[in-house]
Amino acid sequence: MTSTTAIDDVTCLGCGCACDDVRVVVEAGRIVGVQNACALGAGWFGDSEVPSRITVDGCDATLDDAIAAASTRLRAAARPLVYLGLSISCEAQRAGVAVADILRARVDSVTSATTLPLVLAAQERGFASSTLGEIRNRADVVVFWGVDVERRYPRFASRYVPEPIGTHVPDGRRGRRVIAIDVGAAQSTVADVDHRFTVPPAAELAVLTALQALARESSSIRAIPPDGDAPWPVARAIAAHLLSGRYVALVFDAEPDERAVRSPQRFDAILALSQALNERTRGAAVGLRAGGNRSGADSVFTAHTGFPVGVDFERGIPRFDPYGGSTRATDVALVIGDASLIPRPVADTLAGVQLVVIGPRASESPLGSATVTIDTGVAGIHSAGTAFRVDDVPLSLRAPLRDRLSAADVISSLARHVAMARRQTSRTERASAR
């Protein structure tokens, strides 16, 4: 007789919203059902089946031997790279940056390929933002700016805005004004909007800049006639809604989307607008990202190195190299995370490079020549830990199943192995110098 168990309050990393109210039903060591999850979430949990092989040069190996082999090959590298992929916990990310530091390697994450312009703009300008629960509880005006909510963040509307009630929005949806901005083909896919505006992609930056000027309300703006040229008519119409709010949420997509051009200037303009909204009212811009604990990597990078992405430890110190991290030549790379989800440009760089892959489905890695692979479970399915929601709220990961290695444990063992080997090497060098 097989017993069925339901585990409640499981955190889903299917997208950056990180809903933590999912019920997972387990039977015979497999996930047979998920409740409360959207289609992305159901896909993320799947049936939880992941392989559990450990290989060195294509042959099965023990974990200890595989870690030793990984350590040896990484230390022999002239220009190693550590790449933090998806579906790993913050604990694994921390251990991954440690490995890079000790190896004097480059280290990079998915962020460089997905939302680098926003990260760089935020470093230079700052931002006015909030956690997702803040806009849920407070925002009375919600602007969706070219974001495909229905497809990319399916539960955002029902969990955050505009649908739920909030401490300062007791009437929920009825207490909010919802504005959708379509930027060319990048439509804001939100049902039940109060007003919808279309901005041509070529005019997007101009509209954002005009909105910022209107939010700051300088006297020269007032002198511009209401029937003036583009972008003023649409900007004025949008601004009227923005400035009528007590607390304005500006929801945008932080990651590239094939439907739209996403320039660094655009993200800078969004952040500038978020700040300007606080001149006469309160406002927060919230950029959404896809799943797998992406912003967790940014936070770990920042805590350990001072930089959120793209760091080179070659000289024994963290050097910021945001454009180069994972696309420059390397001879041995450690890929941590689900190798099947590596962004295309990074996968291209890794083709033909000697690889150590540690993460879910490592043994089935579609990447070039993996010489060491260690299959682990998926963070949040097979191992506990911490992941970040897109707004940097840390969430606990439960492990409905526990029959796979934890990537965090494996990477931590590797870090200790590499550190010990380095120490022995330096002792030997000192002894021979005497």
Added chain:
Amino acid sequence: MTELRIAGGRVHDPANGVDGDVHDICIADGRIVDAVSPRAPRLDARGMVVMPGGVDIHSHVASGAVNIARRLLPEHHVGSPAPDLLDDAAIPRSGSGGIVPTTFTTGYRYAGLGYTTVFDAAVAPIMARSAHAQFDDTPIVDGGFFVLLGNDEYLLRLIDAGERERAREYVAWILGATGGYGIKLVNPGGVELWKRGARERTELDTPLGSSRVTPRTILETLTDAAIALGLPHAAHIHCNNLGVPGNADTTLGTMRALDGRRAHFTHLQFHSYARAPDGGWRSGARAIIEYVNAHSTITADVGQVMFGHAATLTADAPVEYLLHRSSGRKWANLDIELETGCGVVPHEYKDRNAVAALQWAIGLELFLLASDPWRVVLSTDHPNGGSFMSYPALIRLLMDRGYRDDQLKRVEPRLLAGSALSDGLEREYTMSEIAIVTRAAPARILGLRDKGHLGIGADADVTIYAANADRATMFSTPRYVVKRGELVVEEGELRRAPTGRRLHVRPAFDARITRDLAGYFDRFGTVRFANYPIGDLRDAPAPLAAPAGDR
């Protein structure tokens, strides 16, 4: 048994009445003992000054806000790389320095300065996991944090309902759920008002919707909760109207409102500004410090401003908005659901800037006019008033009048009229007083029974300095630092980086509060109630005082 004898040093252990006496300190298994075996390793400390390890009562080193500041300051990090210094540590780590160093570098640098215990003064409860993770990556020092509660919407509801006892149960629950050590209030009520769009000053009786909910009632509720729960540290209070001319009235009003209650007032310098007849700035330090001197239930840290780069980071988000407006520097704001706010703006205190010079002078006035060093202790509110790395320079300002007077001549004097400093304060801190304000008193104020002193049974956290007439040099480069019995700094070099311990409390609470909370989380939370607590920590919670009052 790991033993160590620190032999022949001049010991400054003011908590035990030891003031420069020459005697040995014996250590076994991480604690101070009365004797060790003759074979115990000997550390020759002759001619050196021996003190307990430093205790920082108010710093910002491990929180979501700190990481935002790190993210905002790449220009500081590129200019201050921090190679790994360690030969022997399990996993040596590099990092970046600057005004907000990275986690590992923070631990190394605090230890390199002779500090062995550090508290982060402001952690949003929902971000507690991040704070613990950052402390896990901040080696050597023992760490803990204060939990931001002064603008918590659930707490405000309880106050509105007149449920002060349930508010206490809530505080007990949330301290345990987050692994926090104490209660922090930041601009009580004022951050919530900022979230609602307010821009004006927040007075003690400014209502938040209901006249029952005011900064005054928030202050009373949380100060009482700390006392009733027997927390080792009193409520840690950042008053309303930080940085605003005339805020000394708010600060005095807050002290009077809490009359007779044990309370800690933090970074007092930022709250000691009088208003000149023209509305501008002037020192209000004398009135504040005289009140503190006369009221033994009040403790404070100064929050000294040091000239140079700083990063202002605080839950007092409206202050950062104003600073961004006035300085034009980059600005990050993060409103944190149901709990608090967060703002970050880089800053620079220039000695030729009149306001910065006044802030600098006010901090020194507070130090020099304080009558009881056990109640007014050293901080720069790192990195708000300056880096913790500037503590040695601050110590020199306190110990060396000639140096201080020279510095005073260099600063912009325009706003210094009425400052006691410009009238010539002669006081020079003694070595014993420095030992009090940097370790013995912070430990006592924090309720850390085993820290800040070298009595039998104390944690063997010891710092040994080579005596030097230049006090800045002396205090910036300890010759030896012992952490829990282990030599981490030898011959002035960091050699080992053991893991520090976590300091936290876990008060008991009435389970009925969790039933109501679960409903509140269901209605308004975005994190499930069951997922909110961080779970068990490796280190045991700190003991609480005997139950007080009706508990």
